[in-house]
Amino acid sequence: MNFELLFVFAINGLMVGILYGLVAMSFVLIYKASRVVNFAQGELLLLGAWICWSLVTRYDVPFWAAFLITGIFSSILGILIQRVVLQPLIGEPLISLIMVTVGLSVFLQAVLKGIFGVSPRAFPKVFTTTHINVGGLNFEVAYLASAAFAVVALGLFAYFFQYTKFGLAMRATAFNQQVAQSMGVSVRQVFAISWAISAFVSAIAGVVIGLVNGVSAGLSNFGLKVFPAVILGGLDSIIGAVIGGIIVGLLENLAEFFDGQYLHFGNLYMIVPFYVLIIILMIKPYGLMGTKDIERI
Amino acid sequence: MAALVPRPSGDFRTSYIADKAIFPSRNSAIICVLGILVLMAAPPFLSPYQLSLGIYIGIYAIAALGLNILTGFSGQISLGHSAFFGLGAFGSTYLSNRHGMPVPLSIFCSGLIATFIGLFVGIPAARIKGIYLAIATLASQFLLEDFFSRASWFTGGAAGAFAKPYSIFGYQLSGDRLYSYVVLIHLIVLFLFATNVLRSRTGRALVAIRDHYLSAEIMGINLTGYRVLAFGISTFYAGVAGALMAHFTGFVSAESINILLSIQFFAMIIIGGLGSVMGSILGAIFIVLLPETLEFVVHAFRATGWPVVAQIGSSLDFIKEASIGLVIILFLIVEPRGLAHRWQYIKAYWKLYPFAH
Numbered sequence: 001m002n003f004e005l006l007f008v009f010a011i012n013g014l015m016v017g018i019l020y021g022l023v024a025m026s027f028v029l030i031y032k033a034s035r036v037v038n039f040a041q042g043e044l045l046l047l048g049a050w051i052c053w054s055l056v057t058r059y060d061v062p063f064w065a066a067f068l069i070t071g072i073f074s075s076i077l078g079i080l081i082q083r084v085v086l087q088p089l090i091g092e093p094l095i096s097l098i099m100v101t102v103g104l105s106v107f108l109q110a111v112l113k114g115i116f117g118v119s120p121r122a123f124p125k126v127f128t129t130t131h132i133n134v135g136g137l138n139f140e141v142a143y144l145a146s147a148a149f150a151v152v153a154l155g156l157f158a159y160f161f162q163y164t165k166f167g168l169a170m171r172a173t174a175f176n177q178q179v180a181q182s183m184g185v186s187v188r189q190v191f192a193i194s195w196a197i198s199a200f201v202s203a204i205a206g207v208v209i210g211l212v213n214g215v216s217a218g219l220s221n222f223g224l225k226v227f228p229a230v231i232l233g234g235l236d237s238i239i240g241a242v243i244g245g246i247i248v249g250l251l252e253n254l255a256e257f258f259d260g261q262y263l264h265f266g267n268l269y270m271i272v273p274f275y276v277l278i279i280i281l282m283i284k285p286y287g288l289m290g291t292k293d294i295e296r297i
Numbered sequence: 298m299a300a301l302v303p304r305p306s307g308d309f310r311t312s313y314i315a316d317k318a319i320f321p322s323r324n325s326a327i328i329c330v331l332g333i334l335v336l337m338a339a340p341p342f343l344s345p346y347q348l349s350l351g352i353y354i355g356i357y358a359i360a361a362l363g364l365n366i367l368t369g370f371s372g373q374i375s376l377g378h379s380a381f382f383g384l385g386a387f388g389s390t391y392l393s394n395r396h397g398m399p400v401p402l403s404i405f406c407s408g409l410i411a412t413f414i415g416l417f418v419g420i421p422a423a424r425i426k427g428i429y430l431a432i433a434t435l436a437s438q439f440l441l442e443d444f445f446s447r448a449s450w451f452t453g454g455a456a457g458a459f460a461k462p463y464s465i466f467g468y469q470l471s472g473d474r475l476y477s478y479v480v481l482i483h484l485i486v487l488f489l490f491a492t493n494v495l496r497s498r499t500g501r502a503l504v505a506i507r508d509h510y511l512s513a514e515i516m517g518i519n520l521t522g523y524r525v526l527a528f529g530i531s532t533f534y535a536g537v538a539g540a541l542m543a544h545f546t547g548f549v550s551a552e553s554i555n556i557l558l559s560i561q562f563f564a565m566i567i568i569g570g571l572g573s574v575m576g577s578i579l580g581a582i583f584i585v586l587l588p589e590t591l592e593f594v595v596h597a598f599r600a601t602g603w604p605v606v607a608q609i610g611s612s613l614d615f616i617k618e619a620s621i622g623l624v625i626i627l628f629l630i631v632e633p634r635g636l637a638h639r640w641q642y643i644k645a646y647w648k649l650y651p652f653a654h
Binding site: 037085088096110227265275277281 | 427428431436563
């Protein structure tokens with residue numbers, strides 16, 4: 001067994017996993033606040049990547065400025081989506097809530113394909129060195145930076161939810177909308193802010209992933225990988241989402257390792273998370289950390 | 298036809314027999330029979346293009362009806378409907394090519410294959426509901442897609458599979474004109490079957506589960522049994538529709554079975570109306586004609602020589618795709634009960650004219 005290679009795959013899995021966790025967290029944020037299942041998370045990510053890419057390559061904006069503009073634009077778009085698309089559907093059945101984001105995902109994906117084309121584009125070099133050597137192993141700087149960014153973002157979120165007044169309002173809304181509203185929390189505002197944060201984080205994650213892999217329509221697949229992650233971690237647990245994302249990232253890379261070394265099925269890493277998803281739904285539908293629904297009559 | 302959606306004010310039923318009737322009035326029965334006769338008589342007069350659109354509508358309507366039975370009537374969300382559509386398409390080509398099964402029989406059998414796999418998905422799915430079910434069916438879509446691309450003995454792998462033309466009693470029905478009758482007959486039989494199932498005990502049980510599953514269970518309805526049954530019926534319809542599509546286009550490839558097709562099926566039932574048999578046809582008509590209309594409009598504008606429109610040509614495919622997403626959003630916001638409901642309102646308006654409210 002090639003342990004060195006296994007180790008490289010595991011480290012890669014961990015880094016990709018943190019990014020999955022970040023996207024999964026932004027998915028859970030919306031779900032927790034407003035019980036909306038956002039099937040368009042991957043498209044928000046792709047949108048961020050494309051905006052930053054076009055700012056950098058077409059308009060020669062320095063990368064850090066483009067990074068910020070992308071974030072701000074995405075948050076505004078998130079609020080807009082919430083106001084225009086989801087506000088009218090409050091109180092509608094679950095099918096409507098699910099399908100409206102599915103429709104949104106189809107719409108955004110097609111529009112992005114129409115504007116930016118379907119062929120993958122590489123980001124211009126942002127970091128001067130592409131690889132650094134840690135303990136005899138080569139790591140891509142962009143990956144390391146993205147992992148570092150993700151950890152910082154997660155830390156900021158923990159602070160935000162735990163210690164700020166607005167974080168408290170969001171937790172209250174997630175706990176019980178009616179009670180939160182009667183205590184003077186503006187639920188509409190919470191919904192809007194949760195979409196803004198979620199879109200912001202997804203877009204930034206998209207830029208970070210785009211730096212490593214280039215930008216293409218396939219990036220929106222990240223949005224699909226969110227589902228195994230959140231089901232694994234529990235749909236309404238932010239920490240669970242991060243852990244689930246890391247597990248999915250690790251699983252994917254381990255599957256690729258064993259596939260390449262021993263099994264030779266080909267493309268196993270693409271499908272393994274979904275098998276895991278089905279198994280988890282069968283044996284532990286509320287995931288590792290999700291709250292169990294108790295039906296009351 | 299049977300529609301288990303809220304009715305507009307003034308549209309009353311005074312007996313159980315009236316509530317169970319396939320046709321609410323004699324006139325609607327006459328119109329329906331006349332409509333079928335017109336459709337029977339129409340193919341010789343239609344252009345090949347119109348004919349193929351008609352066949353697409355027929356096939357998609359069958360699949361949409363299947364999804365509507367599952368989602369509209371029993372309240373279970375499936376985002377993996379096109380996988381079963383694909384299962385039917387590959388199943389029928391496999392059975393007729395490899396095992397020499399006559400095509401009419403292989404279409405039916407491929408429906409059964411889809412049902413069999415559908416039950417496999419359905420039995421675990423009966424335990425979960427709502428968002429979990431949506432995600433589980435989405436995953437099953439990807440798993441089946443993955444299976445299609447791997448199982449080259451079944452699907453022909455990356456090269457795809459060629460389907461035989463439809464033939465019955467040694468007589469080959471070649472050409473779209475004759476095939477349109479095949480689709481029409483399947484459509485009528487399957488719609489009659491669905492209408493009859495849905496106005497019976499089974500249909501009422503499904504609706505009860507959709508509306509309040511706990512109450513339904515307390516009333517003695519076997520929750521798991523009926524949920525799985527709904528999955529079975531729904532996947533049978535998808536399988537038959539897929540098989541019909543395979544023998545129409547003559548070729549099936551794994552790439553054509555994708556998540557977008559599943560979403561299109563879902564768009565059909567949302568646009569047509571969840572929980573309405575008639576709505577499934579209306580939705581299929583809408584979704585098939587929407588891209589064609591867009592193309593027609595763009596071509597019409599291009600003739601005027603507008604520079605802005607001339608550029609659209611290359612991205613027309615994306616506009617078509619985006620329009621599907623857009624109509625889903627718009628219908629959910631503006632008319633969540635779909636065209637069937639709108640049609641009922643229009644009828645009620647004229648029934649009570651000039652005193653409609």
